[in-house]
Structures are given as structure tokens and as C-alpha cells.
Amino acid sequence: MTAIPSVLITGASSGIGATYAERFARRGHDLVLVARDRARMEASAARLRRETGVAIDIIQADLTQVGELAAVEARLRDDMRIGILVNNAGASVGGSFLEQATDDVARIVALNTTALLRLASAIAPRLAQAGDGAIINIGSVVGLAPEFGMTVYGATKAFVLFLSQGLSLELAPTGVYVQAVLPAATRTEIWERAGTDINTLSGVMEVGELVDAALVGFDRREPVTIPPLPDVGQWDALQAVRQAMLPNFRQEHAAERYRTAA
Template identity: 45%
Template sequence: MSEATTTGLAVISGASGGLGEPYADQLARRGHDLLLVGRRQDRLDTLAARVAKETGVNAEVLVADLTVESDLRALEERLRTDQRIEVLVNNAGVGGLTPLVKADLAEVTTLLQLNVTALTRLTGAVLGSLVERGTGTIINPSSALAVNLLPSGSAYSGTKSYVLTFTQGLHQEVAGTGVRVQAVMFGAVRTAIWDGSWVPLSSLPEEIVMEPAEAVEAALAGLDAGELVTVPSLPDVADWDAFEAARLKLAENVSRRHAAERFAVAGRG
């Protein structure tokens, strides 16, 4: 990936694991100072020190558990008030490929808190400042499972479908403001999010599992290309365009004055 000359602070939630490290590496190489947010102090400190040494950017650490209200509020306040922030990567999240009937519902609650509630609140916290300044980028990692549903992933797929449609709606909201948003529909990526899953990573064919650095590099290339939705493994973007066109065509008929004739419902007239 070519070096960029952008400046400003990039905030990466969930930076102590998963895709957080490659996002930190690649945004730092693009010239961004970093605020690395996560639960594990040791991993954050190690990542911050390495990235700062290798790239020369400033890398700050904020230890926070985004399922804890006080920690979430503290990060929201930083996002509202720090005028240096140019990029927010809502990377914090958990997996949950477990049939709902067998799931620990407390863990499902955590899934919803991180994948939906925290992402929405952090986006809302930074959005006003970005719109006021007329610049900035919000990156929301989604998943291929937002559209490729599995019997063991109803709750997880539901959260990632939310991320996708939330980002698409937000794109319309910020049109003309100078703020960019992107949803990234990652497929299977070799990260610890699979640990303890009903579907272990080792059960997947190697040919469908991408390395984290490559996945993030493709995601950022999609951002550079102006994509609202990036699917790093998709060979032909025309397939996504066709999917969207079908959705928009369907939308023309999802709300009408009368029920469709195929239901033979009384009361038409």
C-alpha cells in the first residue's frame, strides 16, 4: 500500500486483539497518530510501542471495557471533544457462532452491547464534531454473515446486519458534509474471535480464511476507492451492485396502501 500524507488522530476500538493490530499498523503508515482502545493493557502497550518505533507516529493507549458504562462514557467524551480525531474504527466486537437455544444469554447480551450499542454510541459521539469540521471517516467492520446466514449465527448475523444497514443509512445522513463512512464485510479472518465458537476456525477450508493484514489492506483500498460497502474477498464488485439493485427494487413495493393481490385480502377499494 502506498504511503499517504494524511494527518490527524485515528481511534481504534478493540485494538488489543483481532483486526485492531493491522488497522493500527496500516493507519500509522498512512501518517495517523493513534488512540488504541481495548481491555488488555499489556497488549495495547506492546502494540503502541512497536507502532510508534516503526512509524514515528504518536500512539496513545486507553484501557476501556465498552460493556462497562463508565468506560463507554469516558471514550464518548473523548470522541466528542478531541478535535484532532479524523478516523474512528469501530473494531470492538465479539463473535457468537452458537445456536441461540444453546447460547449463554449473558454472552448474547455482551454481543449486543459491543457489536451494536457501543458501535452506535461511539459513532454518535464523534459524528457531530466531524460534521462540524467537514471532514473525517468512520469505519464499521461488519461481516459476510450479515448476508450469508448460518443456523448457528442468528444473533451474531443480526448484529452485523445492523452494522451494515446502520452504515448505509448513515451514509445518506452525512451526504454532502465531507464525512465518509464505510462498512467492511469481512469473511473468515484468522483472528481469536473464533476461539470458543460453535464453528471453530480449524473446521473451515483454508481457501476461505484470510490473513488479518491482507483483509485490512483490502478494506482500506476499498475506502480509498470510495466504496460505501467493501467486501475484501469479492472478485467482482458488480455482484454487490446487483445485490443492492435488487434490494432497491424490492424496496419499491414493501409499503403500499393495500395488501398484495396474492393474499386475497378483503377491504380493497
């Protein structure tokens, strides 16, 4: 792997992905940008090449399409220069679960979970063999909070968090770093695409602040980075309670409370 690895970023035409591209380019990393909107990526790439001198390749791809996803997987498997994957591409859909069309939510699941999983699976063996590299998976605090009412989107982001934590446990001994980033409401186009006017929401973080905070967590090698969370002790306490339950899951018999009639 090169001293300064290339970074492949999905969902790179706008929002969080485009901002990651900006930040990594200014750190001296060559880029591979992946998204559906080639024109926007070309414009961003031209500016970043001019301003930073890094090399930038573009892959136009809809990651819900098997063939186009496979092309990105192949690039991750075969390009030894790529040492960092930013799994950012994602989408949501408006309305409640009862209002959402099955095909619409199935596409959300395909993009937010299946594509992310396949891309991580494509690069992880190569990084593990090299003993270096990183996978950044963009999740959401919604994955921790069914109370927010975004049932399918939240479920996909819960998957991203669990996958990231599991991969971190598996890959850390090989030298590969896995980070889950959990934004809250961030000013990106995902809201408009889901039919929500972001200007009606409060507590919305600007995308630059979000990515800068995520990169602080990246540099610190945090397994989970939650940029809007003021007190990291709350996350630590949640983890401690969860881990305290683990020994109780290995029981031959049901707990006493389930062996007594109500």
C-alpha cells in the first residue's frame, strides 16, 4: 500500500461524500469518487485537482444496480492504491411505514445495507492481508432511536452500526481500522429527496462541521464517532450496560421471570 493511500468515496457528488472528498484531497490523498451524478463529480474533481494537485478518478454508478455495484467492488478488490473506503452512499424515503411503498423501502435497504456490505467485503480481505487501511461507514443516530419514527431508515442504520462494530472486532487485530460515524440531522440533500423541507427542522448541523468532527474521530481511531453527542460518557455507559448483559445470554434455562405464571 502506498504511503498516502487513495480513498474511494461513495455518494461523492454532494453532501457528506463531497465534503469527505474535499477534506481528504486537502490531506493529499488521491480519490476515487462514486455516485450517479457524473457532472457534479466532474466539476468537483476539476476544482480539487486544480487546488490540491491530487489525482481523481470518477466512477458513475447506481449502487442499487447489480452490475454497476460489481464494477465498484472490482475496483476495491484490484486497486492496491486504495487504502480507505468511505461507505457514505445512502437514502431515505418520506412517510410512515404504512405509507411507504414496498419497492421504495426495498431500494433503501439495498443501498443503505447491501451495497455498503458488499463494498466492505470487497476491500476488507486485501486490507487485512496488507495489515493496514480503514473503512468508514456512515450510519446515523436514528439507528439508535426507533422513537424518531424513521423505521426502515433507522433499521438500515442500526445494521451499519452493528456491522461496523463487528468488523472492528474482527479486523482490528489485522491492523485495519473500522469507524462508524453517526450523524444526527445534517444539512444535505437527503432531506429534500425524502420530501422534507430541512428549513422546518431545528438542530441541523452543517455538513462541513459534521465531516470535520468525524475526521477528528478518525484521527483518534474511535470505533464509533457521534459528532452531536456532548457527553461521550453516555455512549460509554450504554456500551458498559450492554456488555454487562452478555454473560446472562448464555443460559441453559429461561430466566426465572419467564418460569412463573403472570
